[in-house]
Amino acid sequence: MSELFAALLLGILEGLTEFLPISSTGHLLIAERWLGHRSDLFNIGIQAGAILAVVLIYRQRLWQLLAGFLKPDQAALPSIDGDSPRGYSLKLALAFLVTAVLGLVVKKLGFALPETVTPIAWALIIGGVWMIAAEYFAERRALTLGERARITWTVAILVGIAQVVAGVFPGTSRSAATIFMALLAGTTKRASATEFAFLIGIPTMFAASGYQLMEVVRSGQAAQEDWGLFAAAFIASAVTAFIAVKWLLGYIQSHRFTVFAVYRMLLGAALLLFLPSGA
Incomplete structure (x- = not known):
């Protein structure tokens, strides 16, 4: 398999899985076993491509939020x-602050699970079950109390915590953790929970990518990067993420997340079955 084709496949895979609730980290770690391991800078680049796509999709909302700070009326x-x-x-800022503080604490303590197949498989399965349960209880609450779209301060704090949990447990999926934490915490409208999860993902992922980029530059790895492959994968990730997120935002208007939960459980079970050693 050519290096260009492998880079494009990894970029497409990142774009498809970064914001769908199925775990980009888990899919990339598994895919690299067949497509070859890539540099940290390459992985940062394809993630940045996916973030750029979401920025473009939410550009009007981001401008509205900025205007809210600049306009007194x-x-x-x-x-x-x-x-x-x-x-x-302010709620987005609070969620980001919670993630940043707890993330630094976790990093300082050195707590992280090994990025091997077995914990990823279990995270996929457990996350799938949790998604079905969260959506069920959110719909029950909506029937009794009415549909709630507003993001509360409690939701913002819990979403910030969920991002840290997703970072510690490979295979959890940052988007799944934040969307379904918002649903469980009281925002019963799927579209509202998803929008908040995607918007908080922009500063969180840019900050994480920037932090990783500084480490890569200090280590001198950037000088060894194949920039042609990097650019191709970046573009593939951005284009694919744009299409995937636009499709998801339309899909959840009239569909539940069940198909993603089932996919996660099937994939996790297949990984445990065919790679029982977790190698």
Whole structure:
């Protein structure tokens, strides 16, 4: 298999899985066993491509949030799920702050699971079960209390914690952890939970990528990078992520997340069955 083809496949895989609730880390770790291990800079690049796609999709919402900070007259701006742009922005900031602080604590303690197949498989299975349960309880709550779209301060804090959990447990999926934490914590509208999860993912993933990039530059790895393959994979990831996220946002308007949960459980079971040693 040519290096260019392998790089394109990894870029496409990252774009498909980064924001769908099926774990990009888990899929890439498994795919690299057949397509070859890539540099840290390459992995940072394809993740940045996926983030760029979400920035483009939410460019109007991001501008609205920025205007909410710059404009003193909040009444002139449309609300976001019943919240003012400034209030919504502050909740995003709180979720990011929780993630940053707890993430630094976890990194300082050196707590991380090995990136091997067995823990990834179990994270996929457990995450799939959790997704079905979370959506079930969210729908039950919506029937009794009414559908709730607003993001509360509690939801923001718990979403921040969920991002850290996803970072510690490979295969969990950052998008799945944040979307379904929001659903469990009281935001019963799927579209609202998903939008908040994607928006908080932008600063979180940019910050994580920037931190990793500084480490790569200091180590001198950048000088050895094949920039042609890097650019091809970056573009493939950005284009694929744009298509995948646009499709997902339309899909969840009238469908549950069940298909993703079932896929996770089947994939996890297949990994345990065919790679029982976790090698």
